[in-house]
Amino acid sequence: MSKKSRARQQLAQATAADTAPAAHAPRGSWKWLGLLALGVVVGGGAYLLLNPGGPRGPRPPGMVWIPGGTFTMGTKDANPHFFDARPEHDVEIDGFWMDETEVTNAQFEEFVKATGYVTVAEQKPTKEQIMANLQPGVPPPPDDKLVPASLVFRQPDDPIPWADEMNWWEWLPGANWRHPEGPGSGIADRMNHPVVHVCWKDADAYCKWAGKRLPTEAEWERAARGGLVGKTYAWGDELPGDGGTWRCNIWQGPSPKINTKADGHVRTAPVKSYPPNGYGLYDVAGNVWEWCSDWYAPDYYLNAPLKNPQGPAGSFDPRVRENENPYAPKRVMRGGSFLCSDGFCSRYKPYGRGQGDDDTGQSHVGFRCAKDAK
Numbered sequence: 001m002s003k004k005s006r007a008r009q010q011l012a013q014a015t016a017a018d019t020a021p022a023a024h025a026p027r028g029s030w031k032w033l034g035l036l037a038l039g040v041v042v043g044g045g046a047y048l049l050l051n052p053g054g055p056r057g058p059r060p061p062g063m064v065w066i067p068g069g070t071f072t073m074g075t076k077d078a079n080p081h082f083f084d085a086r087p088e089h090d091v092e093i094d095g096f097w098m099d100e101t102e103v104t105n106a107q108f109e110e111f112v113k114a115t116g117y118v119t120v121a122e123q124k125p126t127k128e129q130i131m132a133n134l135q136p137g138v139p140p141p142p143d144d145k146l147v148p149a150s151l152v153f154r155q156p157d158d159p160i161p162w163a164d165e166m167n168w169w170e171w172l173p174g175a176n177w178r179h180p181e182g183p184g185s186g187i188a189d190r191m192n193h194p195v196v197h198v199c200w201k202d203a204d205a206y207c208k209w210a211g212k213r214l215p216t217e218a219e220w221e222r223a224a225r226g227g228l229v230g231k232t233y234a235w236g237d238e239l240p241g242d243g244g245t246w247r248c249n250i251w252q253g254p255s256p257k258i259n260t261k262a263d264g265h266v267r268t269a270p271v272k273s274y275p276p277n278g279y280g281l282y283d284v285a286g287n288v289w290e291w292c293s294d295w296y297a298p299d300y301y302l303n304a305p306l307k308n309p310q311g312p313a314g315s316f317d318p319r320v321r322e323n324e325n326p327y328a329p330k331r332v333m334r335g336g337s338f339l340c341s342d343g344f345c346s347r348y349k350p351y352g353r354g355q356g357d358d359d360t361g362q363s364h365v366g367f368r369c370a371k372d373a374k
């Protein structure tokens with residue numbers, strides 16, 4: 001046999017060996033492997049049929065799956081605080097991932113270190129920014145008022161008129177996410193607290209950096225309800241402090257002067273200080289308000305799409321103060337904050353709605369991210 005024909009013979013033997021079942025493989029193993037593969041395909045299909053709102057893909061770190069489906073959004077609650085949360089209406093939502101906690105100072109610091117991002121509250125505002133939120137014809141603020149600042153809750157010492165909430169809010173120069181109560185305050189001992197003084201634009205920038213996005217308002221409410229139907233709170237119908245165990249960080253005592261701190265915290269609490277809801281989400285009631293992607297309009301529920309609503313095309317807030325522009329850009333925020341209570345602002349219930357200027361930070365506003373199922 002020539003070298004050439006021997007080589008051809010070896011090649012033929014090698015090819016036969018490659019295509020034949022391995023000598024040690026038991027008879028019929030290919031049949032079993034085929035059946036196994038078929039089982040995976042059929043099983044996966046059955047899973048998708050039986051769990052149309054079920055998770056897709058691996059779980060992103062720190063996120064939980066919010067199943068798709070139809071839920072009842074809004075409320076029949078006659079409390080005037082919920083004038084914009086009526087009527088109740090059924091909404092269909094696709095499943096999505098959601099951060100199990102509010103974004104913490106530690107997480108936000110990671111973002112700032114990686115990108116050099118400077119929040120809006122840390123920047124000197126322009127006259128144009130200020131004027132965009134005011135009625136035409138209102139005189140501009142003096143130049144010396146154009147300094148980096150944010151809104152800080154100030155607990156008053158004396159009784160004050162309730163009618164004007166600006167009596168207990170201060171536009172404080174130097175207040176920002178690193179200094180929640182202004183110069184002299186810090187976050188070194190609050191790294192696991194939710195970041196605050198982030199405006200909507202800051203929250204949006206963080207989400208994009210993290211490969212995520214802000215939840216829509218409908219997604220947020222679907223998530224906050226935790227799979228419960230027709231319940232008053234994110235955990236059910238029990239009052240927040242029933243049985244002596246507090247279920248969220250809100251206000252106890254005559255607001256805004258006296259806070260008895262029965263739940264353990266006067267301002268923000270570390271995330272995961274209270275039990276999660278049915279979907280495994282922490283602090284969807286109280287602690288800090290959370291930005292959503294939607295523009296705010298009080299009458300949106302009257303004509304909102306019934307599947308995956310994204311919010312109105314622009315914002316409108318008729319309840320503005322004198323000289324303020326009702327069409328100034330405002331976004332929805334949800335969940336209430338450590339300042340909420342049933343006697344004052346009960347909007348920490350899962351259907352309660354809030355709104356804020358998209359370029360303004362506050363000491364009780366933060367956010368959490370969502371992520372598409374891909």
Ligand SMILES: [Ca+2]
Pocket residue numbers: 249250251252261263264265266267338
């Ligand atoms: Ca509290």
